[in-house]
Amino acid sequence: MNDERWQHLMADRSPSFVDLLRRASPHLLGTPAAAGDAHADVPHGTTVLAMRYRDGVIMAGDRQATAGYQVASRRIEKIFKADDLSGVGIAGAAGPAMEMAKLFQTELEHYEKVEGDNLSLEGKANKLGQMIRMNLPAAMQGLAVVPIFAGFDEKAGLGRLFKYDITGGRYEETNYDAQGSGSKDARDSLKKLWKRDMGRDEALRVALEALIDAADEDVGTGGPDLVRGIFPTVKTITRSGFGDVPEDEVKRTCEAILSDRTLHGTGS
């Protein structure tokens, strides 16, 4: 009588939360593709970046979401903790991207609880790629999600970072990368400023220089907002875990960069 139930349990021993949702609540999964082009009306996250430094990786993102020519939000967060040793920076359609980050967090935690063990960094990066691929129909209509994934690889003892394309293609970057509308400017900046084995303070400064450059050149990217007191979010991922860089430290560094630029006339 209960054969079915037990066969079901045996066959469904997958530790994946996404697989579980697909079976149990498929309506919670993925962004349904809309008719027409949704791109212009939907808030988009703009610039996020990740780079390696001496202790691991540092991730940073501006705080603005942009819908067409409008500022949709000035305070969104784009860098999410995925688990204790990794983080995701989201760019692209903000709604689906934040949903994907939440699903990814749940996926990693679910795996950890069911299996009693963590996924490898490689495994996490692949899983995120599969989730981006699931979003492909929506991406084709302008709701693309292109995150950066970075984490500390315990086995290799170093920080690693991965970028993706809209089809879920996964590419490992060795030193730094940026995503979103201001990514080209941020990358150009990082190309000149990034050095091997930077300390935390220097890495923080370089990350913020790159974000300020992106905000300077890209209309979608928000710079440090001194009037409202809104500053980029910066996170570090090291052997000892995922940590915030405190806001007043970010603020001080931003102010130092801006005053140097004023002093040297490089801001004009």
Next chain:
Amino acid sequence: MPLPYYVSPEQMMKDKAEYARKGIARGRSIVTLEYKDGILLVAENPSTLLHKVSEIYDRIAFAGVGKYNEFENLRIVGIRHADIKGYSYSRGDVTAKALANAYSQALGNIFTQDVKPFEVEVLVAEVGDSNNGTKNEIYHILYDGTIEDEKNYAAMGGQADEIRRVLKDHYKEAFGLDEALQLGVRALTVTQNKTLSERDLEVAVLDRTKERRKFRRIPAEALAQLLATAK
């Protein structure tokens, strides 16, 4: 045609209950105690790989005694229930009460409908939040779906009654972790004539002072230290 023989429902339930109780009595016991900063779970379990105590969600832990494969299944189903609920509503909406009720329904159905009942007892504990004044909750669910909520301490497994008696006589509110652990281990020892060392124990806490995920295993070295300070 052979006549199908008649068994009265009373007899059938009695047989099933006896069968389940025997299975559970063969296994080792688990105790739970509330302490100052949360809830302590102590299991007698020499294995470091097959757990009897584990994490379900941010503030919720699970413990099972009896047949491993059966409570392991219940554990995974519980994690799924919690993660789906937390994902579709919010993390704060996942409660031990809903989970304990789901376990109670599942075990009750299996007990009445299946030929063989589950030979397990499970415990669902949720640590309270000092910020919004919620209290600790401990639910104890038996093989037939009977559900009880326990205060301060709970014991389950083979010799639970004797263990409970020790806990009742010596439990004090606002125990420190080391005191609670000492009493837990002492209670587990009453049913046998050997002392339990850190190698025979699996210990975890729901620690209110932790961020978000409150569940924490106490590794053997730390456990040895805690047991030593208690003496």
